[in-house]
Amino acid sequence: MKNSKKTNAGLNRRDFLKFGALTGMFAGASGVASACATPASNGNFAGRAKYIIFMVSDGMSHGTLQMADLMSRRLHGRPSKWIELYEQRAVTRGLMDMTTGNASVPDSAAASSSWGCGHRITNGNVNMDDNENPFEPIIPIFGRHGRKTGLVTTTEITHATPAGFTANVQRRHMQDDIAAQYLEREVDVMLGGGRRHFDPDVREDGQDLYAGFRDKGYKVALTKAELGQPNGFGRVLGTFTERHLPYSRDHENTEELVLDVPTLAEMSKYAIDTLYASGDGFILQIEGGRVDHAAHSMDATGLVYDQIAFDDAIRVAWDFYLQHPDETLIVMTTDHGNANPSLNAAGSGYNDSDPFFNRLQEFTYTNNWIMRGLNEDSSVADIVARVGTATGLDFERDHARMLQQALRGEFQAAYAMKARPMNVLGGLMSNYTAVSFTGSVHTADYVELAAAGPGSETLGPITRNTDWFGLMLTAAGIEIPEMRQS
Ligand SMILES: [Zn+2]
Known part of the structure; x- marks a missing residue:
């Protein structure tokens, strides 16, 4: 891994507050300018977000959001939480431009990296430019500053979206390396699928990462029962399936899966309670990762019920937000459209x-x-x-x-x-x-973005993806590291 420091943009946090997100200084392939284009509306949020919850329904086209709302009204006689927050005007709502370094149509690795490191990079890369120059992602930065960190997903925990906040690899498929970086970077709470990247019998290098985590004091859970209930702060790695977690509809109708695998809402609750108990503040990414897979499969059942499962996780996160509204920045979005179902x-x-x-x-x-x-x-x-x-x-x-x-x-x-x-x-x-469905692949649409809490008031009708890096750090009171131009 080379580490050549190239251009140093040299702006400090005060400059960020003055000019808007630093990251907008760098031009991407095209698209929306950063907050630089508009006067920064308000710097009062700096340092106020002790807790950040960033929620991603992966590959959620607009119709997916709407159909989950239709189904929620049918099943439960109430709107989806996401739409209810719109009805209540409880969140700032806008669009986001998810353009990546090389394409109008993002993949999840470059998309999550755009939030995670503030750069638009090539699709398939994880927080690295094409010459293997790394950009330090947001979770290790928070860790260095004494904050707790967490990743929750229904995909393999080493998949592109959680990795985009955490890891540096040239290509997203290098998931064994991503798992090793999680160990080295000591993400506090990780819950999802993907045992095969930790298991010495399956990993290509034969390393026993589970042993590595245990040595560092982690609880390692392979089933819902082993995870148990949160009990104060403690570091934990929970991998509940070999690969991705099951689709929600298959999950809830398969007895052994109900027994062994927690839902996204249950994992989210566990992570929030555990991280909160530390008293140190935290950043937590929660991903409904299989909404994307259902869209790729043109599978309405998979899609609608996984979006509802994501919505259940929003309910959990929103309950936390309501208990700490002045100290919590909560974000709900997606990394790209997919298949535009309706x-x-x-x-x-x-x-x-x-x-x-x-x-x-x-x-x-x-x-x-x-x-x-x-x-x-x-x-x-x-x-x-x-x-x-x-x-x-x-x-x-x-x-x-x-x-x-x-x-x-x-x-x-x-x-x-x-x-x-x-x-x-x-x-x-x-x-x-x-x-x-229009097809079975990602789309270039501007995506849905909703947020509440310190920093959310700065969002306009359309936000550039890379602005989140500086915004989250500033909201948490962490100085933005010197940025290199990619
Ligand atoms: Zn996808």
């Missing part, structure tokens, strides 16, 4: 849209679960039965035949990515749910 018109006078969407309430398993039971040898009857088990639908034989063709690699679609078997199933399901 509830589409169906039927004469659009009368079928709602009853079709209502069917999602009866679906007990995701499309991902359906596909796990099918292969190129599956018969039409197998497919009809499998879809029926997961959804209760009377799946038409013509539809099953199309999926069978896709499974055999014989299906063609006008938009090539829609020929993948998973996406063919996603497209077919649109006929039953009225939820449709």
Whole structure:
């Protein structure tokens, strides 16, 4: 790892308050200027945020937010928490420009790094420029200043979004290295999936990182029971699955998963209570990471219920915020759109849209679960039965035949990515749910951003992603490190 100090922007915290976020000094590929373009509205927030909770629903297009609200009203007779906060005008709301160093369409590594280190870097990199020059990310900076730090996610804990606040690697797939950096950098609380990057039997270098964490005094938990209840401050690494945690809908309908794997809301509560108990202040990133995966799969069931699980985590975090409103900066956002799903018109006078969407309430398993039971040898009857088990639908034989063709690699679609078997199933399901997707990949949309607490008052109608680095440090009263130009 080289460490060449190139250009030093040389602004201090006072300059930040005067000019807005330092990081906006650097031009990205395109897009929204930083707060530099506008007079800084107010510096009174400096040093006031003892607690920072940064919440990311990964790959959340606008329609995802809206459909989770529709479903919450159906299931629970209440809006989603996120939308309720809008209704109550309890948060500052705007858009965010997530452009990365090389692309209008971000990947999660560069996106999270833009918040985590204040630079727009190349998609796939984690807090590094293309010449392996690292940018120190925000979690180790907070750690150096005596604050507690935490990561919670439904993906592998070493995945791109948590890594973007914590690690420096050239490419995001270097997850064994990311795990080793978590040990070295001593993130206080880590809860999610991804055992394979800690387990000596699976890691490529054979290192036993679990032993390493135990030696440093960490509690290591592999199940919900081993995690237990928070009991004062204590460092903890909880990895509850080999890879990602299950989709919420599959999770809640599979007995052994309910027993062994905590929900995102449960992990969030554990992390907040534990970090708070230290008395030192903290920064915590909470990610609903599989919303993105469901969008990639054009899977409405996975998508809506994982967004609701994220919303449950917002409820937990918001309860904490309400207890410490003057000292807590809370942020709710996403790193990029994905597949732009939405509830589409169906039927004469659009009368079928709602009853079709209502069917999602009866679906007990995701499309991902359906596909796990099918292969190129599956018969039409197998497919009809499998879809029926997961959804209760009377799946038409013509539809099953199309999926069978896709499974055999014989299906063609006008938009090539829609020929993948998973996406063919996603497209077919649109006929039953009225939820449709433009594709199965990330999008360039400006994303939803909501925040409350010290610093949130500075946000305008549109925010540049890199502004968060300086904003969070300033809110926490930590001097912004000297920045290098990437
Ligand atoms: Zn993605």
